[in-house]
Amino acid sequence: MAFRLADRIRNLEDYPFVKISDDVKKLQQAGVDVIRLDMGSPDLPPPAAVREVLSSHVMREDQHGYTGYRGSARFRQAVARYYKRLFGVDLDSDTEILPLIGSKEGLINMALAVISPGDISLVTGLGYPAYIMGTKIAQGEIYTVPAPEDNNFFPLLDEIPQDVVKRARILWLNYPNNPTGSLASLGDYAKAVDFCRKHDILLVSDNPYFEVVFDGRDVAASVLQVPGAKEVAVEFMSLSKSHNMAGWRLGACVGNAEAVSALLRMKSNMDSGHFNPVYEAGVAALDHTSRSWIQERNAIYQERRDLLVEAMPAMGLKLKTIPKGALYMWANVPNHDDVAYCRGALHEAGVSITPGSVYGQAGSGYVRFSLVTPQPRMMEAINRIAKWQSIL
Incomplete structure (x- = not known):
């Protein structure tokens, strides 16, 4: 055929x-x-207790139906507690948190929700390929922002031409950075928030590695720690790296309620949520994994x-x-x-x-x-x- x-x-x-x-x-x-x-x-x-929660819930007869398009309320509430505990950030679990089947699908779906044909995605000089692929699927265009090593691999936002800025819809950031391992400071994030607020651009912080830091550090920064960041930013978190749960495909998009709602609208036409035992294991991971x-x-x-x-x-x-x-x-x-x-x-x-x-x-x-x-x-x-x- x-x-x-x-x-x-x-x-x-x-x-x-x-x-x-x-x-x-x-x-x-x-x-x-x-x-x-x-x-x-x-x-x-992953932590043994997390695996035990998954196992016990899988054996229950009431755990095998659809969980709903917004995902598990218990998992959303656990994400809210997690962000409050780690970052001091308050999140509304009903409007500012959306569970994902791994953060990668969320990144692609966010591109589809925000980018129209001819719109521009701003990616850093060294960027996770999913940002580019998602933009291409959405029929958008890529503009690569220089992010030199002497600027700690953070993008030089002031060097973006104004004709590009006018067509830009998303700025993608990723720190701790894949592939360089560099970190962003709250000052870096504040500059990005100001830039996106000034130009009506959605700031997407892809932050799956914030729990993987070295040399005595406790946790990397979240863009949502910047005052007013939720006006322009969402963050993608994942349990893949933080809790060694890559194959479980569990994460969340948190932050700006309008962007979260747009992502929900896209995802509700794409999938029907995750498996509830995985959500329950995620609750255990976020609530009970020790520092x-x-x-x-x-x-x-x-x-x-x-x-x-x-x-x-x-x-x-x-x-x-x-x-x-x-x-x-x-x-x-x-x-x-x-x-x-x-x-x-x-x-x-x-x-x-x-x-x-x-x-x-x-x-x-x-x-x-x-x-x-x-x-x-x-x-x-x-x-x-x-x-x-x-x-x-």
């Missing part, structure tokens, strides 16, 4: 990590032991970070900035060919890492390592790459 695909699909390239995973799978099927340092999926388990559990988990990631920092020269790489949060190491390739380096690491050393160019032109010449591999396996990956580099 012959049929014609929609233009939006024919013009939409595969998500960058699909190709990486396909290349890895081919080698694995050929018998190659590939060490994956490309993915950001935590290897550590010591978070800190001990982060200490493991920090040990892995430090191992990679020490190993950079042996792998033929340069490290300009030590990450302060998130799950990644951002390193410079001396010859500036990040794709060739990653191809060689995979096919010659059996180690999969991410070429920086998947994050935009500003990422060319860099590679991203993830911290979600046990230390012995990470050490083996380092040794393999170092051996490969030594014979070049």
Whole structure:
């Protein structure tokens, strides 16, 4: 049968990590032991009590119907308590919180809710590909805002041309940052809030890593801590990284009530909510996970970070900035060919890492390592790459 695909699909390239995973799978099927340092999926388990709540609710006979388009009220209330406890931010659980089936679908649906054909999305020089993909699906245009390292990878908003600003509908921010591990200060967020208020732009803070911070930090900042931020901003939070629950697909959009309502309208035509036992496990995770559990988990990631920092020269790489949060190491390739380096690491050393160019032109010449591999396996990956580099 012959049929014609929609233009939006024919013009939409595969998500960058699909190709990486396909290349890895081919080698694995050929018998190659590939060490994956490309993915950001935590290897550590969620808290035991959270898993027990899921298990007990799955066995109940009254837990298997639809939960409603707004999601679980109990989960929304838990998110509100969580934000109050961590950030001192008050949220109305009925109008300012919307549960998501993972934050990624929320990002795409928010783009569809806000961007019309010809509108502009403002993305930073190094941006999570979903912001660009969501904009393309919505038939919007991308404008890349410079976010240089000497500005802590935060966008230089004053350098955006006025003709671009007039057509802009969304500013996407992501701190702790994927891929650099940089953090945003409340002062940074305040500048972004002022910019978006002045120009009637929705500020979208994608903040799944705020619980993953290093060097004695307790938690990263939330844009909603800025006074008046809810007038222009929403934040996407997720339990994927904060509680090692990536496969559970549970998060929330919080903040500006009008934007949350628009997202609900979009999602109500797309899905019918999540599985209630997952919501109940989310309540347990947000209400009962201790700060010591978070800190001990982060200490493991920090040990892995430090191992990679020490190993950079042996792998033929340069490290300009030590990450302060998130799950990644951002390193410079001396010859500036990040794709060739990653191809060689995979096919010659059996180690999969991410070429920086998947994050935009500003990422060319860099590679991203993830911290979600046990230390012995990470050490083996380092040794393999170092051996490969030594014979070049």
